[in-house]
Amino acid sequence: MSKSMKQLTQFAACAIAALSVVACSSEDSAQQDNAKQNTAKGVATFDGSQPGNDTRALTRTTATYTLGGDAKVFWSSADKIFVQDDANTFHQSNAANLYNPSNKAKAIFSLASGSFTLNNREVRYTGENGTDANTVTIASTQTQTTANDFSHLGTSGDCGTATATGSNGNYTFTLNHKASYLCFVPRCMNTDLGPNIKLTKIKVTADQPIAGKYDFSTGSLAQKAGETYSNTITLNTSDFSLNTTTPSLATNGAYMxxxxxxxxxxxxxTIKDPATNVEDDIVKTIASYNCQEGKINDITAWIDKDITRYDPEYYMWDARKSYWDATGVVQPKLKDTTGNGSATSSSDSRWFNTAAAPNVASYSAKDMPNANLMVWYCVKGQPHWDAEILWTVFGHLYKGGMWYLKKAKIAAMNGKNVNDLDVISPDGYDRRTDLSPVLSSYNVLNEAPGAITQSAPSNKNDYFFLPPLGYYIGNKLVLLGEHGVFWSSNSQGFGYHMTIAKNLSRVNNCDQNLGFPKWTFE
Structure with a gap:
């Protein structure tokens, strides 16, 4: 039957057609498994009855999803649709009336204008904020505040079409989604680090536009002449957890x-460690990735794959046992925190080697470079401070450290045999036996402007890396992430050591009861 312009026409919508998985990215792989494609369709039912007064409200169109399965998509009470009338003019409906709290996949939409008597009327959904049946905007900035929550679907660019069947003002339809969707499920295999880092955002950059204002007049997304499009979409997340070693939607499922x-x-x-305030970007690439209409693509990522993990042991100079190797001790593992139980006397096997000077290490420091070689590293090793390199220790995230030329490269560049570097320093001292350098405040100081290159070396194979692991004074951990201090294998009654920092490469001496990390130099 015909209805006047002021009469309401009801459109009842069952489930928004289910989104189905296209593929699960195989660890930053460029391949997709086409065998996993499936086309799951929502079940359409038609109901022309009045929904009654339904005051329930959702924030926006949303979806729930199971990895490897199908998404269940739901209307919100803010959603509206556009419907083609008998004269082929599109009219926007009133906001959705939802059936009941347990089945938000169904809604009834009413229109107050237009004539609707013919069968097969076209329906378009252009997003929660859509104001035009022919235009869809995919947002270049999207926001998700809760893991595994796709409630930003309707405001980020979701859209769809349908053919409504029926006549004389009573129609049913099932919406077919026309955007594509990415589901990110990153993981951290370092079980000490995972609980302490957060996912703050995900940025996707493509070789073609993926966001902007699209023409929707044909029922599919097409670029418009004169519009500006973006090759990048940024999804802001609210510090999602990375405390999982397997893909877990509940932990950090993020949708775009x-x-x-x-x-x-x-x-x-972009990941961040709130305790150390270190933030960095983990970059992955995927080639030839097929994002189809109405499909969800799962993208997994091993976040810490290329983050070096260090597990250092700290020692007083040439001690038999490590600094915290005792019963009942509490080792501090964050900068400027204090534990208890460090050694306080020579009767403790964690105490430094007290043999008379000049002293050559016999225990924990015996494989460290001697002071002569350390000076060669310091002044001839072309130190490069790399502020971008990411590493982890004690379950926390840090950036920065020093690269030095390897021993063999230093010798070759200075016309020396490799063993010559152990015999005498480049300044002419033999720090194994000569006490005179001990009398100076700083034995070798390399902190002049420009003396340390502030970037990673281009030929890293010629270099080795030293992280700034800090050190222990009594029960306190200091300068972790800022300074690295390493014992030499010889002592003059004071412990020779090498110190690194952003603008510092130095060989010096100090009391031997400090706790420095044992390390391998190359």
Missing amino acids: VVAPGTYNFTITY
Whole structure:
């Protein structure tokens, strides 16, 4: 029957057509498993009855999803649709009336204008904030505040079409989604680090536009002439947990709406350690990634794959046992924190070697470079401070450290045999026997402006890396992430050591009861 312009026409919508998994990215792989594609369709039912007064409200269109399965998509009470009338003019409906709290996949939409008597009326959904049946905007900045929550679906660019069947004002339809969707499930295999770092955002950069204002007049997304498009979408997350060694939607499932297409993706995961305030980007790439209409693509990522993990032991100079190797001790593992139980006397096997000077190490420091070689590293090793390198110790995240030329490269560049570097320092002292350098405040100081290159070396194979692991004074851990201090294998009654920092490469001496990390120099 015909209805006047002021009469309401009801459109009842069952489940928004289920999104189905296209593929699960195989660890930053460029391949997709086409065998996993499936086309799961929502079940459409038609109900022309009045929904009654339904005051329930959701924030926006949303979806729930199971890895490897299908998404269940739900209407919100803010959603509206556009419907083609008998004259082929699109009219926007009133906001959705939801059936009941347990089945938000169903809604009824009413229109107050237009004539609707013919069968097969076209329906378009252009997002929660859509104001035009012919335009869809995929947002270049999207926000998700809770893990595994796709409630930003409707505001980020979701869209769909349907053919409503029926006549005389009573129709049913099932929406077919026309955007594409990414589901990110990163993990951290370092079980000490995972609980302490957070995912703050995900940025996807493609080799073609993936966001912007699209023409939707044909029922599929197409670029408009004169519009500006973005090759990048940033999904802001609210410090999602990375405390999982397997893909886990509940832990950090993050969703993004993108324009359909086949892309080469660069995916940047920004992680942060709130305790150390270190933040960095983890970059992964995927080639030829097919993002189809109405499909979800799972993208996994091993976040800490290339983050070096250090597990150092600290010693007083040439001690028999490590600094915290005793019953009942509490080792502090964050900068400027204090534990208890460090050694206080020579009767403790953790105490430094007290043999008379000049002294050559016999225990924990015996494989460290002697003071002569340390001076060669310091002044001839072309130190490069790398502020970008990421590493972890004691379950926390740090950045920065020093690269030095390897011993053999230093010798070759200075016309020496490798063993010559152990015999005498480049300044002419033999610090194994000569006491005179001990009398100076700083034996070798290399902190002049420009003396330390502030970037990683281009030929890293010629270098080795020293992280700034800090050290222990009594029961306190100091300068972790800022300074690295390493014992030499010889002592003059004071412990020779090498210190590194952003603008410092130095060989000096100090009391031997400090706790420095045991390390391998190359």
